Structure formats: C-alpha cells, structure tokens
Amino acid sequence: MKPMRLLRASLPAACLLLLLLLAACREAGEAPPAPAPAVAPAPAAPASAPADDADATAEVPSLRVTTVDGKPWDLAGHRGRWVVVNFWATWCAPCLKEMPDLSALDTMREHVEVIGLAYEEIEPAAMQAFLDKHPVAYPIAVVDVYEPPADFATPRGLPTTYLIAPDGKVARHFLGPVTAAEIETAIAAAGGPRAG
16 A cells, blocks of 8 residues: 555656656747647626727727628618627527617617627528527627638627727727616717616
8 A cells, every 4th residue: 555655646746857857858949839729719708897908809890791681781881870799609698698688779779779790600591590589679690700800809708799989989898798788888988878
C-alpha cells in the first residue's frame, strides 16, 4: 500500500516537471500555441450586462436581408423609426422567452420596429414551421453563421440586441435577454419618446 501512495503523491510533481521540461525545449522567442477557438456560442449574459465598447459594430450599420417569407428588408429603409435588431436562435431559451415581449413592442409602438435575425443553421422550411408554433408580429430572417451581417459584431452569445436610432446610429447594445420596458427606457434615455 505504501508504494502506491508514494506513486500517487509524486505523479502531479512529475507532470509539472515534464511540462517545465517541454517548455524549456521551445526555441527562444517562439510564441506559445494559440488556444483553440470556442465551438459553442457563449452563454447568454444577464439583461443588464453592458455591451463591450470594443465590438466591431459600425456606428451607422447597414443591414440587407431576405425574410423567411421571401421579402427583402433593408435597415436604411426604416430611418425615422427606432429599430430593434435582435440576434436569436430557436434553441435559445432566453431568446424564446423575449419573443412575445418584442412582438408586443413591435405591434404597440408606432415609432418602434423589430427585426429578428435567426443566427443558426436552419432550413427556411424548418424556420417557417417553428414560426407557425411561435408566431411573432415582426419579420424574421435567417443569417449565415459563417458570414453574419458585416456591420454588426459577431454575436458572442444569444440573444444579442441592438437598438438603432432614427438617424441610423447604434443607440444601445444589449447582451443577453431584453424586455420591451428596457428598450423603451433606452429609447427615452437617447432622447426618444417616453412610453406612456
């Protein structure tokens, strides 16, 4: 029994010694290998999480997509209104939870429009079947996860929502689920009409 305990106790030290020896064998100035890229999207952040200022979203982003029902949709054509650009996916529970709230916002506020960008690999027929079971009042487009809209940062987690002001500029970026009340508060804070 005693030799086995000794072997177990010395195993971590031996592994550490081996790692140090391997690191010493690297040529001077050689950079350590880069970590492997993450395969799965990051988990959704809380609704109150501020967006990272370093994201690669254009100040005045452009967005042209074709919705699931085959209609073209162009962000520039919606100037003069507040536009909510919502990245989501059918497998994302927080995304599904916020959809009815976003749909109500789109329906009840004349000055606000919502566009849903399904950020997943899904066939249009499967998306249409999903929307038949989970209907929303706003248009939905499926975006390519390998070539997402260039003027928006690649989503690090879902849902991710952008509030675009009537002048076309990004007024707010929400990471994680968002409510209609939070969007209306952000609109009022940016000088837009207050909900009443």
